[in-house]
Amino acid sequence: MAVPYRPHSEGFAVYRPKFIDVTGVDSPDYATLADHFFSGVDSHERAAEVWNTHLIDESV
Template sequence: MQKTARMAGFLAAHGIWSVSDGEALIPLFGYQDTNGDRAMDRLVFDDIADAAKAGQEALRTGREDWVGAVLVADGYLRSDARRIDALIIDVVEYLPTRQSMRMAIPYRPQPQGFAVYRPKFLEVPGRYESDQSGLAESFFAGVDSHEQAAAVWDAHLIDQSV
């Protein structure tokens, strides 16, 4: 799951970069195949919700040559009685055994002044439940590997949870 978590960090950083200017995020879908090749696609549909559904279906079915795949879509978290904007990151590792993870990157959109809050693990594979530090380390290595997006993330990071 470490390599797939790193890819998730890279795509999440790209997503944060995309929403930092106030635009809606076109869902991002990335995968790594058994040859080590990676690809990223924007899921362009007439309706963003349909694009996210297509990404969920691609994660569900996978392909036999995929090691892992990641979907980043704009969404919301619920806290008390309020909705919080967040990028929702769904991660599936297919090989050697199928396991999945879900994260959220809460953010404050423009025009209130763009800000990024600490990521949240929403679901993790069973063996990582007691110690998520390795996944977090891999995720942030992926964030940092996207230099332009990491600069935006770091410049707008508010070190608090929402």
């Protein structure tokens, strides 16, 4: 998984994570993997605040 970002010098931002490769399973459940990833983000209050403040939603 990669988390693209824009550096602070250009106005810090994080973008939606991208799955690069999943090993060890034949048919990865990307929705479940993403849910677990974001649960980890949300479990760290300070990091979650930064993430949510600077997240750019590319789904629109």
